[in-house]
Amino acid sequence: MKYLMHYLQTDMQKVILMGILAALMIGLSIASPNFLSITNFTNVLLKVAIIVIIASAANLLMITGNFDLSVGAVLAFSGILHAYMSKHGVPVELSILITLIVAMAWGGVNALTVSVLGINPVIATVGTLFIARGFAFLIARWDGGANIMMGLPRDFVDFGRDPVFGLVPLAIVVMVAAVAIFIFIEKRTALGRKAYAIGANLKSAKLSGINTVGIVALLYVLVGLFAGLSGVLQTSRVGLASPTVGKGLEFDVIVAIILGGTSMLGGVGSTFGMVLGALVVGFTANGMVLLGIPFYYQTIAYGVILIGTLLLSQKFGTRAKA
Amino acid sequence: MTRTSDTIIEIRDIKKSFPGVKALKGVSFDVARGSVHCIVGENGAGKSTFIKILTGAQPASSGEIRLNGEPFAPYHVSDAIAQGISCLYQELNIVEDLSVEQNLSLGQEKHKFLFPKRADNLDKARSILANFDESIKLSDKVSNLSVAQKQIVEITRALVTDCSVLVMDEPTAALSLGETTKIMRVIERLRDSGMTIIYISHKLSEIFEIGDSVTVLRDGEMVATQPLKGMTQTDLVRLMLGKVVAEQYIPSTGARDETVLEVRDVSTRKLRDINFDLKKGEILGFYGLLGAGKTEVAEVLFGHDCRGEIRKDGNIINMKSERDALRSGFALVPEERREEGIFGLLGIAKNVPLMNMKTVMKNGLVSGKAERDLADKYIDMLQIAASNRNHPVALLSGGNQQKVVIAKCLNRDSDIILMDEPTRGVDIGAKQEIHNIIRDLANKGKSVVVFSSELQEITGLCDRIVLMYDGKVRETIENGENIDTDYILDVVAGKEA
Numbered sequence: 087m088k089y090l091m092h093y094l095q096t097d098m099q100k101v102i103l104m105g106i107l108a109a110l111m112i113g114l115s116i117a118s119p120n121f122l123s124i125t126n127f128t129n130v131l132l133k134v135a136i137i138v139i140i141a142s143a144a145n146l147l148m149i150t151g152n153f154d155l156s157v158g159a160v161l162a163f164s165g166i167l168h169a170y171m172s173k174h175g176v177p178v179e180l181s182i183l184i185t186l187i188v189a190m191a192w193g194g195v196n197a198l199t200v201s202v203l204g205i206n207p208v209i210a211t212v213g214t215l216f217i218a219r220g221f222a223f224l225i226a227r228w229d230g231g232a233n234i235m236m237g238l239p240r241d242f243v244d245f246g247r248d249p250v251f252g253l254v255p256l257a258i259v260v261m262v263a264a265v266a267i268f269i270f271i272e273k274r275t276a277l278g279r280k281a282y283a284i285g286a287n288l289k290s291a292k293l294s295g296i297n298t299v300g301i302v303a304l305l306y307v308l309v310g311l312f313a314g315l316s317g318v319l320q321t322s323r324v325g326l327a328s329p330t331v332g333k334g335l336e337f338d339v340i341v342a343i344i345l346g347g348t349s350m351l352g353g354v355g356s357t358f359g360m361v362l363g364a365l366v367v368g369f370t371a372n373g374m375v376l377l378g379i380p381f382y383y384q385t386i387a388y389g390v391i392l393i394g395t396l397l398l399s400q401k402f403g404t405r406a407k408a
Numbered sequence: 409m410t411r412t413s414d415t416i417i418e419i420r421d422i423k424k425s426f427p428g429v430k431a432l433k434g435v436s437f438d439v440a441r442g443s444v445h446c447i448v449g450e451n452g453a454g455k456s457t458f459i460k461i462l463t464g465a466q467p468a469s470s471g472e473i474r475l476n477g478e479p480f481a482p483y484h485v486s487d488a489i490a491q492g493i494s495c496l497y498q499e500l501n502i503v504e505d506l507s508v509e510q511n512l513s514l515g516q517e518k519h520k521f522l523f524p525k526r527a528d529n530l531d532k533a534r535s536i537l538a539n540f541d542e543s544i545k546l547s548d549k550v551s552n553l554s555v556a557q558k559q560i561v562e563i564t565r566a567l568v569t570d571c572s573v574l575v576m577d578e579p580t581a582a583l584s585l586g587e588t589t590k591i592m593r594v595i596e597r598l599r600d601s602g603m604t605i606i607y608i609s610h611k612l613s614e615i616f617e618i619g620d621s622v623t624v625l626r627d628g629e630m631v632a633t634q635p636l637k638g639m640t641q642t643d644l645v646r647l648m649l650g651k652v653v654a655e656q657y658i659p660s661t662g663a664r665d666e667t668v669l670e671v672r673d674v675s676t677r678k679l680r681d682i683n684f685d686l687k688k689g690e691i692l693g694f695y696g697l698l699g700a701g702k703t704e705v706a707e708v709l710f711g712h713d714c715r716g717e718i719r720k721d722g723n724i725i726n727m728k729s730e731r732d733a734l735r736s737g738f739a740l741v742p743e744e745r746r747e748e749g750i751f752g753l754l755g756i757a758k759n760v761p762l763m764n765m766k767t768v769m770k771n772g773l774v775s776g777k778a779e780r781d782l783a784d785k786y787i788d789m790l791q792i793a794a795s796n797r798n799h800p801v802a803l804l805s806g807g808n809q810q811k812v813v814i815a816k817c818l819n820r821d822s823d824i825i826l827m828d829e830p831t832r833g834v835d836i837g838a839k840q841e842i843h844n845i846i847r848d849l850a851n852k853g854k855s856v857v858v859f860s861s862e863l864q865e866i867t868g869l870c871d872r873i874v875l876m877y878d879g880k881v882r883e884t885i886e887n888g889e890n891i892d893t894d895y896i897l898d899v900v901a902g903k904e905a
Contacts, residue, residue, distance in 0.1 A: 286753040353754070
């Protein structure tokens with residue numbers, strides 16, 4: 087019976103999220119004249135896009151019962167690396183390719199520590215966080231400053247700023263693509279099915295011959311790749327690479343995922359729910375800015391949402407494993 | 409029963425019920441001072457519950473215990489310890505990273521001006537330790553000691569707190585033979601010094617070696633309490649298992665003349681020189697008491713490390729993991745269905761294909777239709793009672809869960825199917841159905857290996873039976889009309905031929 091309730095409630099969670107989202111839209115449209123504008127929506131979506139791109143991969147990773155706290159640092163590192171190479175004569179396309187490969191290598195480090203060596207993901211991925219962040223500062227230092235801003239080639243920023251078909255910003259297109267890919271993986275591939283199985287019962291998965299180590303490792307590499315891609319997109323759009331960007335991004339990602347109904351213990355969750363979670367977080371933040379709520383209240387509200395979602399997840403989590 | 413001066417514990421009509429289950433249905437016996445009193449019984453007989461009540465971990469529902477003639481009803485483990493009953497649990501209760509000395513004074517540290525004070529009873533501890541094993545020093549780090557030595561440290565800890573009764577729950581389960589002998593000597597010495605020991609073990613040889621008297625529990629009831637002197641191991645096994653009603657054996661229809669698996673001289677930490685063959689289309693049963701090594705044989709066939717030789721279809725195979733075993737053509741229905749078999753959060757349709765995703769893939773993608781069809785096929789074939797194929801498997805009854813695990817395993821289409829306790833915790837009806845499924849498999853040319861601690865299941869199902877005792881294969885017998893269950897009990901009880 088508990089399980090039935092659990093199932094009802096995870097789907098219920100999506101219904102509730104859609105309700106909250108609708109309420110936010112209506113409320114903010116009435117409360118703020120600037121809310122219902124293309125500029126504002128584009129701004130919100132650009133912010134949400136970075137979270138959703140990473141969370142698409144990280145969601146499936148969490149469905150296996152694992153998570154990655156290094157995504158913000160990998161994003162910052164990738165931005166810096168891409169800017170540094172572009173500035174020092176590497177063609178932009180090649181630079182992007184190299185950056186994505188290096189970002190996958192960061193994922194590979196997590197894969198090795200967590201999946202192969204079995205180190206606790208909190209410790210292992212926070213370790214990666216510090217190392218990647220440190221290298222980001224180091225590369226900025228090689229360039230001679232705190233940030234890389236001056237002397238970036240033209241097509242560096244063109245890549246991030248030219249809208250696709252003259253309409254939609256690239257980051258939003260990538261976001262839609264990432265969501266589509268992971269919904270597809272979730273519904274139609276053996277990888278998706280096995281990820282759920284690993285999260286539902288690791289021991290059964292092993293005894294059923296599922297390559298648990300390999301699948302979790304692959305997902306860490308994919309999360310690294312998408313964090314790197316987000317880093318490239320963000321620096322290209324802003325035209326500035328800073329080693330300090332993306333601090334706390336890992337929590338934005340986890341909040342979106344958990345709010346979307348994915349269990350921190352694994353076995354349950356969906357990409358669609360995660361997108362809803364990210365939109366709720368994005369529009370709440372936007373609303374608070376528009377309503378002129380001071381930033382410290384915003385920070386407090388964020389903390390409350392974080393703990394609230396964790397409590398929610400804890401409740402569902404214990405149910406799931408009861 | 410009248411109390412004599414040398415009775416230390418009197419147990420009178422102890423009952424314990426949990427919601428829906430009566431774990432103990434009235435247990436009464438006396439324990440003589442300075443004796444080794446053994447408690448035996450198969451899984452679920454109520455041993456653990458009884459120990460928990462005696463050591464204060466759980467209260468009894470009704471009944472009375474008297475210790476030295478005084479009523480004894482501990483509310484907490486520390487309560488029992490204060491009154492002189494200490495318990496050594498199966499899992500060592502010892503801190504690996506601390507020294508022996510620190511472990512001995514754990515929880516009883518005394519402080520002087522906020523600084524830890526040297527425990528007063530260290531000299532006593534040292535002399536107790538030296539008595540058992542001179543090589544253990546108080547300054548040694550526990551993680552460097554052998555398992556038996558750790559156990560000695562635990563015993564010492566109980567002794568420093570002046571206990572008069574020591575409860576030992578399967579102290580030798582994790583020990584090698586040499587280490588076991590060492591602990592046996594320790595127990596003898598304790599008894600000679602006047603200590604009363606309550607000893608729980610599955611190893612009958614140990615019980616006969618050191619025990620003075622024995623209490624047999626079966627299904628929560630006390631079957632007998634009597635001196636061990638004059639008893640044979642077979643007598644004891646008979647008391648433990650109760651009456652064995654033979655199920656009608658129906659031989660597998662295949663020719664059973666083609667050998668698919670040869671196991672030669674396989675040994676591990678708990679197995680010694682295991683030899684057997686498996687024929688095509690045969691149901692081979694492994695029977696032995698708990699701890700005889702059945703599960704270990706299943707593990708070895710499913711990719712665990714071992715010495716020796718395993719040949720499948722004449723070729724030596726070398727398996728290093730479960731995946732290797734699956735690739736070599738084995739599939740396992742594991743013993744613990746909830747922990748190792750099902751994916752409780754997922755529906756039947758998602759559980760069934762997980763051992764062989766190819767069966768639901770079309771053009772490299774998972775096909776929802778193939779998945780539904782596959783689920784329906786097995787729901788129909790195995791008569792799984794479920795209202796919905798997306799129903800989380802955890803909500804199904806034990807028997808239906810087990811059928812889902814079997815379906816997952818059958819879908820792998822392996823040549824050799826290993827089934828560890830295939831009907832444990834399953835109701836009678838489902839049990840019959842599962843037995844019929846197993847017979848069907850064999851008749852279709854699969855080879856099935858059944859590991860069971862239920863003799864009835866083994867004699868009703870298996871074409872040949874491998875009898876195990878103490879990590880060794882004692883004998884392999886053919887099943888047939890005049891199968892002699894008494895003889896089987898003699899063999900698995902360790903009686904020499």
